[in-house]
Amino acid sequence: IAGITQAPTSQILAAGRRMTLRCTQDMRHNAMYWYRQDLGLGLRLIHYSNTAGTTGKGEVPDGYSVSRANTDDFPLTLASAVPSQTSVYFCASSQQGGGNEQFFGPGTRLTVL
Amino acid sequence: AQSVTQLGSHVSVSEGALVLLRCNYSSSVPPYLFWYVQYPNQGLQLLLKYTTGATLVKGINGFEAEFKKSETSFHLTKPSAHMSDAAEYFCAVSEVRRGAQKLVFGQGTRLTINP
Numbered sequence: 001i002a003g004i005t006q007a008p009t010s011q012i013l014a015a016g017r018r019m020t021l022r023c024t025q026d027m028r029h030n031a032m033y034w035y036r037q038d039l040g041l042g043l044r045l046i047h048y049s050n051t052a053g054t055t056g057k058g059e060v061p062d063g064y065s066v067s068r069a070n071t072d073d074f075p076l077t078l079a080s081a082v083p084s085q086t087s088v089y090f091c092a093s094s095q096q097g098g099g100n101e102q103f104f105g106p107g108t109r110l111t112v113l
Numbered sequence: 114a115q116s117v118t119q120l121g122s123h124v125s126v127s128e129g130a131l132v133l134l135r136c137n138y139s140s141s142v143p144p145y146l147f148w149y150v151q152y153p154n155q156g157l158q159l160l161l162k163y164t165t166g167a168t169l170v171k172g173i174n175g176f177e178a179e180f181k182k183s184e185t186s187f188h189l190t191k192p193s194a195h196m197s198d199a200a201e202y203f204c205a206v207s208e209v210r211r212g213a214q215k216l217v218f219g220q221g222t223r224l225t226i227n228p
Contacts (some may be wrong), residue, residue: 031213040122042203042218043157050213056213058215072217090156098209099145099164102216 002026004105009079012111013081022065023091029103030096031112032078034058034066036087037107039057044089050096064065114204115140119219127227132191134202134222136178138186145207148178148188149215154201160202163187174198199226 007022025032030051035043035058045058049068054113063085065077074093088109092102120135138144149157161172168180173199178189183184187204196204205216 042220053137098214106156
């Protein structure tokens, strides 16, 4: 069982380019999440999805979009990357409901120049 | 909105010494509280969580935390530090809206273990 996989592991991107970060889970979790991690700020929620076909905005959604066509996949797209989007991005998943553990992927380190 | 404050961005202890990482939260409803650990270049791993019931929660690797409602705290402790405990630790509170459990994280505490 792989859990959560993310791709790519790292990426250097020119400003203005479009980029999609991929996330796949094999735990059949209903809920999935995207966070960004920045030094001194902890992890901040970008977007989330309760179940396939639904998505919602988190704390820092501007400049990002997501889709949830099926249970397993939850891609994050930067339509036109900017340097402030340089960060480490983590995908997570959990069963729905409060108190459930979120399982995290290994992260994608993105640098926007 | 819920929030989490971790006191001390860096904590350094000697091997064998007590580890104490502080976490205070704000929540308008009974909280679900979590501690996660992040080793270098890895994702986050759950150490322990509080949902309901016993306020002293035991986790993996010898860590435990006590939920104190009167102090709005959920401090993480370990009686004797080991070199392998060196990592970044995150406290989080759960916010449930429209069926989605969203975690609100503190800024993290980097734990260094001195030989």
